[in-house]
Amino acid sequence: MQSLEAELERATALDVADLADAIETIGFECTRCGACCTAEDDDPHTATVFPDEVRDLQEATGEEWRDVARPMPYGLEDGDDGSPTGETFEWALQTDGCGDCRFYAEDDDGVGACTVHEDRPLICRTYPFSVALGGTSQPMGEAVDEAGVVRAHECEGLGRDISREDAEELAAALKERAVREIEEAIAVRDNYEPVDPGDGVVVHDSEGAKRPDGSRHEG
Numbered sequence: 186m187q188s189l190e191a192e193l194e195r196a197t198a199l200d201v202a203d204l205a206d207a208i209e210t211i212g213f214e215c216t217r218c219g220a221c222c223t224a225e226d227d228d229p230h231t232a233t234v235f236p237d238e239v240r241d242l243q244e245a246t247g248e249e250w251r252d253v254a255r256p257m258p259y260g261l262e263d264g265d266d267g268s269p270t271g272e273t274f275e276w277a278l279q280t281d282g283c284g285d286c287r288f289y290a291e292d293d294d295g296v297g298a299c300t301v302h303e304d305r306p307l308i309c310r311t312y313p314f315s316v317a318l319g320g321t322s323q324p325m326g327e328a329v330d331e332a333g334v335v336r337a338h339e340c341e342g343l344g345r346d347i348s349r350e351d352a353e354e355l356a357a358a359l360k361e362r363a364v365r366e367i368e369e370a371i372a373v374r375d376n377y378e379p380v381d382p383g384d385g386v387v388v389h390d391s392e393g394a395k396r397p398d399g400s401r402h403e404g
């Protein structure tokens with residue numbers, strides 16, 4: 186596998202017009218089905234959110250860190266009282282009691298919407314696409330379609346016509362996400378130092394080791 190630095194160079198060199206061509210070839214229109222914002226079977230919704238995106242959402246909503254994001258669950262274990270414990274990497278959007286993204290809401294007719302649409306993180310702005318570069322996330326399982334370096338993941342909106350303007354906007358966000366994900370991965374790697382999480386959880390992100398409330402983990 187290429188080094189993250191080499192992948193970052195490739196991501197930085199991605200041509201937005203080429204990405205837009207690929208997105209047009211695959212085709213996409215959001216049907217507002219809500220599938221990408223809700224729990225899947227019994228698995229809670231799990232989408233990566235960067236630390237600065239958590240702060241942006243905090244600013245937009247006036248909420249606490251832990252109401253916006255939760256520690257990424259991978260690698261955590263249940264402690265004696267059933268609460269998670271251990272070290273993990275990165276944050277996921279917080280979920281509600283049903284396992285749905287906590288910013289997802291349905292009206293009386295069951296039509297879903299994102300309540301933070303303008304401030305939603307890059308992962309949401311670029312769903313259901315990813316790019317085939319090391320160090321980027323492929324969070325929606327195996328690709329079901331591809332064009333160039335663009336991969337498309339399970340979504341009922343795939344294959345629909347998309348305007349050039351929308352394709353270019355999506356392509357620009359997709360490139361931004363690829364660059365950010367690799368930069369984040371490099372910073373996590375460079376900042377990582379093992380810590381003793383005790384009975385709690387420690388989250389390693391690009392800014393260092395943190396507690397689940399977003400505060401710095403000391404010692």
Ligand code: SF4
Nearest residue numbers: 222286288289299309
């Ligand atoms: S932030 Fe908005 S778009 Fe993203 S998963 Fe939550 S409800 Fe969906």
